[in-house]
Amino acid sequence: MQLTNIEPTRRGEFWAGAKATIPLIVGAIPFGIIFGALAVRSGFSPAGAAGMSFFVFAGSSQFIATSLAAGGATTLFIVLTTFVVNLRHALYSATLGPYVKHLPQRWLLPLGFWLTDESFVVAVQRYRAEDSSPYKHWFFLGSAVFMYANWNLCTWIGIFTGQAIPPEWGLEFAMVVTFIGMLVPLIIGRPTLVAVFVAGVTAVLANNLPNRLGLLVAAMLGILAGVLAERFFGEPDNE
Amino acid sequence: MNEWLTIFGMMLVTFGVRYPVLALVGKIPLPDPIFRSLKYVPPAVLTAIIVPEILLTDGRIDLAFNNAPLFAGILAGLVAWRSKNLLLTIVLGMLALWGWTWLIS
Structure with missing residues (x-):
């Protein structure tokens, strides 16, 4: 991820944020197309499928919602599951909050709405970079706007053409390899390795909990393990 | 399932998780151990x-x-x-x- 030599202006940060997000957008393209195709196949109208990407904008919970809808779930159950699956965003918000506390509401509202796994990882790395650019929120914005535009465009493509893509291509795996590519460079130092190990084992053991609650339990235990390991091993080397 | 009610509900809970924490957490000082755990x-x-x-x-x-x-x-x-x-x-x-x-x- 290119985070050095960014021109510390609004425009420079915005485009640097967009550029840093390009690989993540590549990973999201097949995911968005498949979402559009699956949503229509699961009983959503084309307008409803497009509307979900436009108003909700949370990829993995949108996928889960379509599979629940296909299985005949109620509105209340789908909404509750979405809440649990997206609770991880509260952790992202808590991480980014201190960096954006000086921003007015007209910034916080859209940045809050546009917060995704991808833009979070890109933005937090920018905020943690050494330089003192006053426009790092423009970097965050550039990343978020491009993720959002791409997600909506790919949803439409999926709605109208997705039926032609054979499911055996396994295009939804693109999101998994994208997340692997995001994860590996973050593993620096033994405490992080411990956090990752505990989160991974717990995620497998807790996979059968209802409403995808296992994801949240695994994340929380992983974070706790990282904190405890930090006391034992000392700070990670990258700090 | 009511399609648009589902989408509206999903929008409310998703935004309700993302925005309030982002807007409030900087204003209320976080205890240092919590901040470091993030x-x-x-x-x-x-x-x-x-x-x-x-x-x-x-x-x-x-x-x-x-x-x-x-x-x-x-x-x-x-x-x-x-x-x-x-x-x-x-x-x-x-x-x-x-x-x-x-x-x-």
């Missing part, structure tokens, strides 16, 4: 999403040779580790999935 959020969450996707087939641990996502995932991890290049990781990871699927078919 650096483990990205790796822990990403791992919790990835591992079941590649290790489980229909909810069971699957170490068999025909679990193509597992081997493609391991290869993607190695590529990411050696190259630190996200785009290369995505491309080789997908090629590995298709190659492995083709080999075992």
